[in-house]
Amino acid sequence: MEQGVAVRLRGLRKSFGVVVAVDGVDLDIADGEFLTLLGPSGSGKTTVLRMIAGFELPTAGTVELAGTDVTHAPPFERDVNTVFQDYALFPHMTVQQNVEYGLKVAKVPRDERARRAADALAQVRLESFGDRKPSAMSGGQRQRVALARALVNRPRVLLLDEPLGALDLKLREQMQVELKQIQREVGITFVFVTHDQEEALTMSDRIAVFNAGRIEQVGTPAEVYEQPATEFVAGFVGTSNLLRGETAQTVLGHAGVFSVRPEKIHVADVDASPGEGEDSATGTVSEVVYVGSGTRYVVDLDAGGTLVALQQNLRTSSMDVLAMRGRKVRLVWRKEHEYRVGT
Amino acid sequence: MTLSRTSRWILGVAMALGLAFVYVPLAIVVVNSFNTSRLFQWPPPGFTTEWWQAAFQNQGVRDALVTSIFVAVLATAIALVLGTLTAMAVSRYQFWGRNTVSLLFVFPIALPGIITGIALNNVFTSFLGGLTFLTLVIGHGTFCVVVVLNNTAARLRRVVGNVEEAAMDLGANRTQTFRDITFPAMRSALFAGGLLAFGLSFDEIIVTTFTAGPGTQTLPLWIFQNLFRPNSAPIVNAVAAFLVLVSIVPVYLAQRLSGDATGGGRI
Numbered sequence: 001m002e003q004g005v006a007v008r009l010r011g012l013r014k015s016f017g018v019v020v021a022v023d024g025v026d027l028d029i030a031d032g033e034f035l036t037l038l039g040p041s042g043s044g045k046t047t048v049l050r051m052i053a054g055f056e057l058p059t060a061g062t063v064e065l066a067g068t069d070v071t072h073a074p075p076f077e078r079d080v081n082t083v084f085q086d087y088a089l090f091p092h093m094t095v096q097q098n099v100e101y102g103l104k105v106a107k108v109p110r111d112e113r114a115r116r117a118a119d120a121l122a123q124v125r126l127e128s129f130g131d132r133k134p135s136a137m138s139g140g141q142r143q144r145v146a147l148a149r150a151l152v153n154r155p156r157v158l159l160l161d162e163p164l165g166a167l168d169l170k171l172r173e174q175m176q177v178e179l180k181q182i183q184r185e186v187g188i189t190f191v192f193v194t195h196d197q198e199e200a201l202t203m204s205d206r207i208a209v210f211n212a213g214r215i216e217q218v219g220t221p222a223e224v225y226e227q228p229a230t231e232f233v234a235g236f237v238g239t240s241n242l243l244r245g246e247t248a249q250t251v252l253g254h255a256g257v258f259s260v261r262p263e264k265i266h267v268a269d270v271d272a273s274p275g276e277g278e279d280s281a282t283g284t285v286s287e288v289v290y291v292g293s294g295t296r297y298v299v300d301l302d303a304g305g306t307l308v309a310l311q312q313n314l315r316t317s318s319m320d321v322l323a324m325r326g327r328k329v330r331l332v333w334r335k336e337h338e339y340r341v342g343t
Numbered sequence: 344m345t346l347s348r349t350s351r352w353i354l355g356v357a358m359a360l361g362l363a364f365v366y367v368p369l370a371i372v373v374v375n376s377f378n379t380s381r382l383f384q385w386p387p388p389g390f391t392t393e394w395w396q397a398a399f400q401n402q403g404v405r406d407a408l409v410t411s412i413f414v415a416v417l418a419t420a421i422a423l424v425l426g427t428l429t430a431m432a433v434s435r436y437q438f439w440g441r442n443t444v445s446l447l448f449v450f451p452i453a454l455p456g457i458i459t460g461i462a463l464n465n466v467f468t469s470f471l472g473g474l475t476f477l478t479l480v481i482g483h484g485t486f487c488v489v490v491v492l493n494n495t496a497a498r499l500r501r502v503v504g505n506v507e508e509a510a511m512d513l514g515a516n517r518t519q520t521f522r523d524i525t526f527p528a529m530r531s532a533l534f535a536g537g538l539l540a541f542g543l544s545f546d547e548i549i550v551t552t553f554t555a556g557p558g559t560q561t562l563p564l565w566i567f568q569n570l571f572r573p574n575s576a577p578i579v580n581a582v583a584a585f586l587v588l589v590s591i592v593p594v595y596l597a598q599r600l601s602g603d604a605t606g607g608g609r610i
Contacts, residue, residue, distance in 0.1 A: 055508055075511040088509035091502060092527045101523070102513035153513065 005067070006031045006157050006189040007052060012061035014047050021047040023213035025061070029157075034183050034190045038200040039210030040236065045193050048210075049159050052191065053082050066156055076105075080157040081150035085165055087142045089134040095121070095145050096130035102153040120152035121145075123182060140171045151182070157189045164199065176202055197237045201225060209233045226261070227339050234259040234341050239308050241265075242341065250303040251281045257341045264337040265309035267297055270328040280332040281307070288325045295321040299331055307331055369587055376580040381573075383580075398581040407565035414476075414561060415544040418483035422540045423533060425484070426491025434499040445496075452489045459485060460553030467554065474556035482554030483547060487540035494536035494597075495529055502528045535600040538593035546590045562586060 007029040014022040022044040029035045037045035050056040052063055054075035062071045070078050081102070089098050099117040108116070121127050124144035134142055143163060150158055160179075164172045180203050183190050194200055200207050201221040208218045209232070217229035228234035234242060244257040252258060274280040286306075287298035290313075297309045309331055313321070346354070379389035398404050432438075433445045451459055460482070467478040506528065510520040548563040555564065566582055569575035 053508075053512060055512075074516075075508065076514045076516050080512075082509070082512045084505055084509060086505060088505040090506060090509070090524060101510070101515070105513065105515045105519055105523075149509075149513070 004031050005029070006033070006065070007191065008062075008064040008067075009048070009052075010062045010064070012048065012051060012063065013059045014044075014051060014056060015059050020213055022051070022058075025213075025215055027208060027215060027218065029189060029191060032187050032189055034180070034192065034203060034205045036192045036194060036200040036204040036207045037210055038194060038197060038207050038237070040195055043210040044213040045195075045210045046161055049082075049161055049191060049193050052157070053080055053159050054078050079155050080159055081153050081155040082159040082161065083143075083146045083150050083163045085162045087134075087146040089142055089145055089149070091134055093133075094130065095126065095132050095134065095137070098134065098145060099130075099149045099152050102149065106153070116152050117148075120148040123151065123185075124148045124178075139166055140175065143167065143175065147179075147182070151186060151188070154186075155188065157191060160190060160192045162193055162195070164194075164196075172199075179203065201237070207237075209236060211236070228259055228341055230342050231257060238262075241308050243305060243307070243338075247301060247303045247305040251301070252279055252338065258338045259341050260307065260333050260338055262296065262308045262310035264333050265307060266332045267299075267309050267311055267324075268330045268332050270330050272330050272332065274330075274332050277335050278332055279335055279338065280330050282328065282330050283307070285324050285327050285329055288321055290321055297324065297329075299329060301331075372580055373584040373587065376577070376584040378577070378580075381577055383576075394577040394581040398578045398585070401578060403560070403565055403569075404562070404578070404582055407560045407562045410476075410559060411545055411561040411563075414480055414483055415541045417480045418487045418544045419537050419540045421480070421484040422487035422491045423537055426488045426536060427495050427529070427533065429488070430492050430495035430499055434496050448492055449489055451485050456486075456547075456549030457553075460550045463550065464553040474554060474559075476556055476559050479551060479555040479559055479561075482550045483544040486547075486550070487544055490539040490543065491533070491536035494532045494539070498529055498532035499525075531600045535597040538597040538600075542590050542593040542597075545593075546586055 005028050007027070009025050009027045012022055012025040013020070021042075025044070025048055027048075037048060039045045047056060051058050052065075054070070054073060054077075058071060062069055064070065065079060090101065093101070096114075096117055099120055100113045103113045103116060118127065118130070121130060124147055126141060126144055126148065129137065129141065129145075134145065137145065143166075146163070163179075164175050167175060176199060179190075179192075192200075192203065201224075204221055206218060206220055207224045209216045209224060211230075211232045217224055217233045219227075219229075224233060224237050228237060231240075231242065234240055239262050241260050241262055242257055243251055243260065245255070248258055249255050268280075270282055272280075281301050281303060283299040283301040283303075285297050286300045287296075289296040289298070292313070294310050294312050297311065299307050299309060301307060311321075374387060375383050376394055377390050377392065378384070378387040379391045379393075380387060429444075429448055433441055433448075463478070463482050463485070464474070467474055471478065506524055507520050510524045511517075515523060546563055548561075548567060551561055551564060555561065560568075562582065563586070566579050566586070569579050
């Protein structure tokens with residue numbers, strides 16, 4: 001057995017009739033890693049998860065868990081557990097019975113079962129809910145039961161299929177923090193599927209960005225955000241802020257496609273001149289979006305194209321920023337924040 | 344939704360009329376079964392349990408009741424097995440013509456009973472050597488399967504898919520998954536479907552007329568044959584009142600069951 005690799009995918013393909021859902025995915029997921037599969041709906045991320053779990057049979061390619069080929073093994077012979085998007089709790093069982101189920105089929109003795117289930121419920125802060133039926137619980141609570149039911153088996157890998165999708169924003173943010181905490185505590189490999197780029201950036205050790213059945217980039221949140229490998233990644237993770245073609249030639253002096261993140265751009269007076277190591281472009285503010293802590297300026301460049309600049313509202317108020325609309329400005333950023341994007 | 348006073352009033356009256364139209368005649372049958380007048384004088388001149396006693400002592404009625412129960416139980420059993428298997432096939436597996444198969448199974452309930460009856464009658468007499476008790480059971484099975492299938496398929500679609508995957512994900516093999524998850528999830532739907540099937544079979548007459556062998560008499564057949572005999576008329580009322588109860592109770596229970604915590608699954 002090879003040390004360190006929890007999940008290894010090689011040449012993974014899956015087609016449903018004429019639709020190719022997953023089109024050649026290679027990925028190594030390290031032991032103890034929190035890896036997120038990020039992509040728009042229909043990009044194949046959930047199908048990859050389902051092939052790791054064993055619910056879908058790959059059309060081609062292999063799935064290895066801890067060095068063992070499990071491509072054709074049924075779900076019940078794989079050392080992975082899944083937290084489903086709609087939780088999939090057993091409606092006729094109590095919370096306690098739900099959590100104990102995996103241990104019961106694994107023939108764990110009754111006492112140990114009860115103890116471990118209680119521990120798992122305590123971990124998700126539901127210790128007093130054991131006797132409830134899932135139907136008598138809120139969405140957030142069901143979500144946590146689903147998590148406890150999977151974690152109690154101490155799988156090698158935990159698969160999470162958009163587990164926070166059904167929760168409201170506040171609860172989602174709270175669960176993001178809790179999930180990350182639990183993952184650090186138990187040290188289990190988490191493979192997390194989401195279409196929410198903020199969620200991915202917040203929680204992951206690494207992110208695999210999916211598009212049209214392929215992985216566009218794998219990297220840490222900072223790499224994916226600061227150095228997007230492709231235009232798709234630049235657009236999907238964060239705001240698409242690209243300089244290309246003529247514009248790139250005029251503004252930067254060389255051709256290609258470049259990404260500059262909005263918060264790296266400073267909105268200056270139109271007469272200001274860029275300092276050492278800086279690039280700049282003039283344009284007209286076409287839109288001002290006040291977002292409370294900051295303001296988003298959409299600027300139509302004189303050289304063609306559009307850039308978005310995000311400024312913290314440190315000393316400005318909404319009255320001031322709204323007056324910026326229609327004004328000529330100069331956008332200034334440091335050269336090292338221009339990142340050449342592959343196409 | 345808020346309704347104006349007038350429309351609420353109109354709707355209320357319409358509903359009362361509709362319900363009265365169905366239930367007043369039923370009530371009259373029940374009242375007449377206790378009417379001392381042989382000619383159903385109204386208002387009833389007196390109260391008697393004579394007809395009920397006569398009905399229960401009547402050998403024809405007793406035999407018919409036993410036959411009806413046998414037929415209903417057997418038809419329900421056939422329906423439960425076939426209906427469940429079909430429901431699992433159409434709700435779980437993708438196969439060529441799946442929707443057509445689904446539709447074909449449900450179709451007989453929309454088909455006039457007399458057509459089903461004649462068709463079955465043809466088959467039974469031409470190929471299976473005539474009508475017997477068994478042909479009657481098979482005849483009832485055709486429409487009983489539908490209610491079981493509908494109830495079970497609705498339940499399977501709603502609850503089972505993901506939950507079965509969850510069980511296998513937690514290490515349960517296919518047998519354990521069926522025993523611990525699928526069957527318990529279907530149980531109340533099966534029970535509801537079974538009760539409905541029983542109720543349907545118990546008071547069915549059209550298909551029965553065409554598929555029952557000679558000498559096989561169900562309770563509805565008995566009623567039909569005795570309805571116009573002046574001597575039997577009061578007994579018929581008692582038997583009919585009894586049938587009302589036996590048919591309504593299972594349907595009521597079935598509704599209660601399929602309307603439980605997991606939601607509806609109507610016929």
